[in-house]
Amino acid sequence: MAVSLLSPFTPQALWALRAGDQVLLSGVVYTARDAAHARFCDALGKGEPLPVDLRGQTIFYAGPTPTPPGRSSGSIGPTTSVRMDPYTPQLLRYGVRAVIGKGDRGSAARDAFTANGAVYFVAIGGCAAYMASCVKSVEVVAYDDLGTESVKRLTVENMPLIVAIDTLGHNAYVDGQARYLRDFATDIR
Amino acid sequence: METLRTITSDEIAECVARLCVRACNELPAAVYALLCAARDAEPYPPARETLALICENVCTAAAQPMPICQDTGMTVVFAEVGQNVHITGDTLENAVNAGVTRGYTEGYLRKSVVADPFRRSNTGDNTPAVLHVRLTAGDRLKLTVCPKGFGSENMSRLAMLTPADGLEGVKAFVLETVRLAGANPCPPMMLGVGIGGTFEQVALLAKEALAELREGPHPDPFYDRLEKELLAQINRMGIGPQGFGGLTTALSVRIKAAPTHIAGLPVAVNMGCHVTRRASETL
Numbered sequence: 001m002a003v004s005l006l007s008p009f010t011p012q013a014l015w016a017l018r019a020g021d022q023v024l025l026s027g028v029v030y031t032a033r034d035a036a037h038a039r040f041c042d043a044l045g046k047g048e049p050l051p052v053d054l055r056g057q058t059i060f061y062a063g064p065t066p067t068p069p070g071r072s073s074g075s076i077g078p079t080t081s082v083r084m085d086p087y088t089p090q091l092l093r094y095g096v097r098a099v100i101g102k103g104d105r106g107s108a109a110r111d112a113f114t115a116n117g118a119v120y121f122v123a124i125g126g127c128a129a130y131m132a133s134c135v136k137s138v139e140v141v142a143y144d145d146l147g148t149e150s151v152k153r154l155t156v157e158n159m160p161l162i163v164a165i166d167t168l169g170h171n172a173y174v175d176g177q178a179r180y181l182r183d184f185a186t187d188i189r
Numbered sequence: 190m191e192t193l194r195t196i197t198s199d200e201i202a203e204c205v206a207r208l209c210v211r212a213c214n215e216l217p218a219a220v221y222a223l224l225c226a227a228r229d230a231e232p233y234p235p236a237r238e239t240l241a242l243i244c245e246n247v248c249t250a251a252a253q254p255m256p257i258c259q260d261t262g263m264t265v266v267f268a269e270v271g272q273n274v275h276i277t278g279d280t281l282e283n284a285v286n287a288g289v290t291r292g293y294t295e296g297y298l299r300k301s302v303v304a305d306p307f308r309r310s311n312t313g314d315n316t317p318a319v320l321h322v323r324l325t326a327g328d329r330l331k332l333t334v335c336p337k338g339f340g341s342e343n344m345s346r347l348a349m350l351t352p353a354d355g356l357e358g359v360k361a362f363v364l365e366t367v368r369l370a371g372a373n374p375c376p377p378m379m380l381g382v383g384i385g386g387t388f389e390q391v392a393l394l395a396k397e398a399l400a401e402l403r404e405g406p407h408p409d410p411f412y413d414r415l416e417k418e419l420l421a422q423i424n425r426m427g428i429g430p431q432g433f434g435g436l437t438t439a440l441s442v443r444i445k446a447a448p449t450h451i452a453g454l455p456v457a458v459n460m461g462c463h464v465t466r467r468a469s470e471t472l
Contacts, residue, residue: 020433035309062259063259063260063299063301064259064299065255065256065259065261065297065298065299066297066298066299067297068255068297071255074255074256074259074297074299075250075255075256075257075258075259075299076259077258077259077260079260079340080340080343080373082373102340102372102373102375102431103340103371103372103373103432104371104372104373104432122431124239124242124243124431125258125340125375125431125462126243126246126257126258126338126375126462126463126464127242127243127245127246127258128246128250128256128257128258128259129246129249129250129253129255129256129257130242130245130246130249132255133249146311147300147311147313148299148300148301148311149311160242162433172433173371173372173432173433176235176429176432176433176434177427177428177429177432177433177434178434179434180233180236180427180429180434180435180436181427181434184232184233184435184436185425185427185436
């Protein structure tokens with residue numbers, strides 16, 4: 001059964017989540033991919049403020065297709081998260097509370113989630129027409145020159161997500177594959 | 190002397206534009222059939238739910254219409270040009286790029302190409318396409334557009350194995366590629382495997398094996414057995430749809446082999462996701 005959640009999150013709301021939980025996310029999230037992450041960390045390194053205050057906020061690793069006339073969003077979905085690993089510890093220390101992407105993380109990024117009480121959510125990749133129906137508005141708020149990679153403020157409604165890494169460091173990839181191989185795969189061996 | 194058939198560069202551009210939009214919005218029926226079969230055969234309930242959502246998304250995209258995946262890819266185009274075709278107006282390359290510009294702009298597809306690997310400014314219209322041209326007999330021009338997403342493209346690998354590595358070496362390389370890819374290429378994956386040729390040819394063989402979406406078994410029983418064995422082994426790994434565990438790690442393995450050098454055994458795996466797209470038309 002999926003839990004309904006609102007972003008931005010309180011720390012307490014995230015503590016209650018466990019890897020593997022299904023979530024329906026509503027509220028505000030900010031898109032940022034490779035190029036925006038590089039700029040964020042460059043600014044933080046120089047002690048400059050980010051163009052958007054992301055403390056306490058949720059980042060969605062996504063670059064949507066252009067919004068066609070009459071629609072609230074183009075197709076949208078997660079990009080591969082591991083590419084954001086080099087930037088993740090710094091951004092979580094800065095105060096980003098949750099991120100949404102796809103695929104497992106490297107060990108430094110995994111540790112950064114537990115160290116900062118942050119959560120890694122995963123959206124199903126390649127379901128972008130379906131996901132678009134969960135996005136109610138898209139507004140570019142920074143780095144417009146990056147095109148699809150600009151930072152966008154999205155309002156979302158009941159976006160289906162899975163908790164991939166929880167605040168205690170449990171990992172739904174490791175647990176899910178182990179559970180399948182232990183309980184379901186015996187008949188095909 | 191045989192007569193030449195004239196095709197204008199505008200006709201080519203129009204065709205490419207149409208194919209870009211169609212490829213991004215409509216999954217080939219053969220891939221959709223594989224997804225539905227995998228959903229029905231998947232024993233692990235969370236994996237079955239994921240596959241059901243993936244199938245539903247394909248229908249939503251076609252009905253809207255809008256892109257199945259937000260990564261509408263770098264545009265790989267195969268042009269099979271009959272030797273009796275005379276292209277008038279602009280060059281084939283310019284015509285294809287004009288088509289990509291039109292398709293990606295008017296079709297509201299994502300522009301995902303940067304002009305330089307280091308300076309990384311977006312070209313703004315998804316050009317240039319990656320164009321592969323082959324001359325064929327006759328007076329027709331066949332265009333195939335394969336938008337290639339990079340979640341899966343990044344997980345592709347190539348190795349120059351030696352004859353002593355043999356069949357076992359190739360199998361181990363393919364399986365290692367899948368293991369290293371894990372959840373990243375949006376499983377269930379589709380694999381194009383090139384074997385033989387030279388360094389650059391083996392990569393193209395892998396791309397073609399993925400792009401052709403051959404239906405039915407490999408015509409060579411040796412490679413038919415190898416494809417089936419690799420698929421079975423991949424689907425024993427337990428990675429599952431999106432990497433959260435399950436039977437369905439891959440939907441297909443397609444091999445293309447070619448003559449190679451006495452000293453070599455090149456192998457390349459072009460990784461495809463569950464949105465392995467293509468659209469084709471003959472002018």
